[in-house]
Amino acid sequence: MLGERPVVRSSPVTIVLALVLLAGALYVGFTPIGAAPALGAFLDPVHGVWSVATRANLAPTESHAIPGLTAPVDVRFDDRGVPHIFARNTLDAMRALGWVHARDRLFQMEIQTRAVAGTLAELVGPRTLQLDRESRLQGLAWSAERNTAIIDSTSESGRETRAYSDGVNTFIDNMSAADMPFEYHLLGARPQRWKPAYSAYLLARMGLTLTLEVSNWELKRAQADALVGKAATDVLFPMNEPLQEPIQPNGQHGVRMDWSTVPAPAAPNAQKLALSIAMSHSLAAIATATLPMSPSAQQDAETGEFAVGSNNWAVAPKRTAAGHALLSGDPHLALSMPSIWYEAHIVVADSLDAYGVTLPGAPFVAIGFNRNVAWSETNTGADVADYYAETVDNDAHPSKYKLDGEWKPLELRIETFHDKKGKTLATDTIYHSHRGPMLRVGKQWVSRRWTVLDPSDALRPFRDLNKATTSAELMRAIEPYAVPAQNFITADRDGHIAIRSTGHFPVRAANANGDALIDGSTSANDWKGWWPVSDYPQSFDPAQGYLASNNQQPKDPKVDPRYFGHDWATAWRAIRINTLLRADSSVTPDDMRRFQTDPYSAQPQYFLPFMHAAAAAVPAGSDSSVIVRASKLLDSWDGKFTKENERAILYEYVIDEISRRTWDELRVPDKSVSGGYYMAATPNSMILLELMQDPKNIWWDDRSTPNVVEDRDAIIRSAIAAAYRRVVVEHGEEGLNWRWDQIRHANIYHLLRLPALSRLNIPVQGGSTTLAPALAAGTHGASWRMVVELGTDVRAWGTYPGGQSGNPSSKRYDDRIAHWSAGVLDTLRFPRRPSDLTGSMLTSHLTLTTGKTGR
Amino acid sequence: MPTLLRLILLSVAFAIATVAIGWWGVPLAAALYGVISRKQRSSAIIAGVAGVLAWSELLLIDAARGPIGVLAYTLGGVLNAKPIAVYVLTLAFPGLLALTASLLARQAMAYFGPEEGP
DSSP, rough: OOOOOOOOOOOOHHHHHHHHHHHHHHHHHSSSSSTTEEEEEEHHHTGGGGGGGGGSSSSSEEEOHHHOSSSOOEEEEEEEEEEEEEESSSSHHHHHHHHHHHHHHHHHHHHHHHHTTHHHHHOOGGGGGGHHHHHHHHHHHHHHHHHHHHOTTTTTHHHHHHHHHHHHHHHHOOOOOTOHHHHHHTTTOOOOOOOOOHHHHHHHHHIIIIIIIOOOOHHHHHHHHHOOOOOHHHHOOOOOSSOOOOOOSSSSSSSSSSSOOOOOOOOOOOOHHHHHHHHHHHHTTTTTSSSSSOOOOOOOTTTBBBBBOOEEEOGGGGGGGTSSEEEEOOOEEEOEEEEOEEEEEEEEETTEEEEEOTTTTTSSSEEESSSSSSEEEEEEEOOOOEEEEBBSSOSSOOOEEEEEEEEEEEEEEEEEEEEEEEOOOEEEEEEEETEEEEEETTTTTEEEEEEGGGGSSHHHHHHHHHHHHHHHHHHHHHHHTOOSSSEEEEEEESSSSEEEEEEEEEEOSSTSSSSSEEEETTTTSSEEEEOOGGSEEEEEEEEEEEEEESSSSSTTTTTOOOOOOOOOOOOOHHHHHHHHHHHHHSSSHHHHHHTTOBBSSSSSHHHHHHHHHHHHTSSSSSSSHHHHHHHHHHTTTOSSSOOOSSSSHHHHHHHHHHHHHGGGGGEEOTSSSTSEESSSSSOHHHHHHHTOOOTTTTTGTTOOOOOOOHHHHHHHHHHHHHHHHHHHHHHHHSSGGGGGGOOEEEEEETTTTOOGGGGEEEEEEOOOTTOOOOOOTEEEEESSSEEEEEESSSEEEEEOOOOOOOOOOEEEEEEESSHHTTOOOOOOOSSSSGGOOOGGGGGEEEEEEEOOHHH | OOOOHHHHHHHHHHHHHHHHHHHHHHHHHHHHHHHHTTTTTTHHHHHHHHHHHHHHHHHHHHHHSSHHHHHHHHHHHHHHSOHHHHHHHHHHHHHHHHHHHHHHHHHHHHHHHHOOOO
């Protein structure tokens, strides 16, 4: 202003101060520091993490374009956030499914894919390098890429997978900062584009989780063999379980018991032990707790019980109240936020009308129903992986391996690992024999032959079963299904029910069960082919009027003694559901729902009498009053694992303490772990029950008391006293703190293990051997619960632990957990046409249009 | 121009700059303001307050479109801080950027620019 003197005087000190502060603010604004993202882009209310909140809830109406659509697709989200996709043809439906998967679960899709590909370090930094190296060694992505390349790209499944991929990429290419999932903002990253092969990655990862890492039985057996000898190992870790309630009905009307005597333990073999431990460590490294579908904590170390306890069962019309077939799907997996499943309904006029849960990243309904048929799966657990000791020309850098007296060239795979900025972190060379990738175990090279790495069109059976119109047609559709082997159960509107353990089961060389390291120098030891489908464990419309599977041994060895595997869950769940179904000849959908969270276990009725008898004979001594008190509490227990129960914890701890004392011969000393040892392997509770029949067996002796030889009852009494004291120490004196809901919880961790995004300490009903198994870690549980009634109109109910949205600020992020925890199922809406979803049933109407991209 | 009006207009300008080019639009616009208002003693403070106001306005718009309270709670959990701390950090950041950029521009103009006579 003319005539006005400048009021501001320059000051070097002020300039420097302002410069430093501004430079500092700009630095943290532009530069990620440690694991923290660059602050500017992160905090920006328009383009940063805050904007994610603006996409938390579904808009009442939306319209987006997807290139390649041949006609508009009508997507209606119901009041549970489930998209009902109405398309003119299947390819359009898959594009739409890819788009909605990406919108709701993009980060989950990418991190699961990267976990398989071994490229997590490119997203989250070098801390996952070791995990990436192990993942690449497994060869899952390598085989998935190879499989995708050989699948006929003009086949229907090939085209549908590409259409799905196009849908995902359309979303990625056009998304705004607000559309980008929360986790990307947190990591300062952007999503990678989707490739059709990634769908195969996810199935390969399922294969890893469900065929190899459920219990690593062979490796455990190898360690047990080294510690207590083969004779004892064969009984402690048997091919055939002593309690038989198989998937394929065996004509019995109850459990069949087949007891053996457990031979005395032999002296440990240090050399064998070192080799088996090295093998175990090589494979264990991939088992990370930070990833989805994680196998960690799948088995309780002390009791040997599986945390992954999937169930399915079907009831024929003659045993249901309404005269319609009923089906229950209850798959159990590692729990995660977001959930492994995403509910969807896909409708294509005259060809597809499937509702159920999909895997974000894969274009089909995995477990669900259509207008005529319902289906569900549990894991079979057959032995589909063998290890071969290979002879190589150079131990450090092999290029050939010996087979049938000749040197054969090894296939080399070079794997390079990068960080977020593309900098190379490491390079590995992976060697393959004709059997598969090789691991170096101590001084021995070992190759793994594994069905999961074999070429197969994994998506085709699912797309075909989604369209099946009868149970028989569904069973035909899944005949080519290879991995991971699953117990497919089905029921249809005509009243048929069927079950079959389906997958590729290897025909091995004579006398080779794949239960030990195999000599790899001769091709005579290679697999000879696959079992014919007609030999698979299966049953169609059995006279008993119901079918069930619970990961137990599928066939009674008295019916078919051939080797099929060994990695079976204990039969407690199978015994329980078969008992329930035998006892109820007018089953209702609500009975099916109640069975899914049934509070009883079959196990206590076998063990409690032994506990009672041992306690009744307690000699006078320092522990007698504790034992008598604890025994009274056990006697007054109603056998339920309900949330309010105050006795269940004592029973669980007694079983745990008996197991801990009995199997002390299987401890491997290790000063690096708490307690100074870890369990090489723990025989399951059915084996413990087997040992119960032999009260003087030397296995009862506690090696920590060298001057005393304990028998069964002494160990039981000791365990009862220890269990009581343990409950008191951990949970206080008898009272409300002993309530089951104070003790056993589900812990649903976010994929990045961030507590703020996880949902922890959720009370659950069920013990370690109930139909809904709940172990102490709480990291596994029912991943989807579904009941379907195949009446004139199909009716269905279901829920899963989580919510449809991957956005943590959305009410749909965790809105289903309360019902899941309470064992309540939601009514699933199954509209025939878009106009059936209106009013309060409709949350959002999305129209996907043809034409160029753009929002 | 009354200070209050200047503050409001400036905050709207910063908000528009953020929408248009991102978070660094704030220091850019503030520096420009520092040059323009180099003769006003309190211009840097006004810029700093306008920076806070600008992102408050943008957060309010977000809040009208989605549950930012839930997001703040989640973010607080992730950052091991109380939700209010997340808001404070978010608003302090543009405030600091605007204040320092404006101050620096004004001081630089005074230091390097032509001296104005009476």
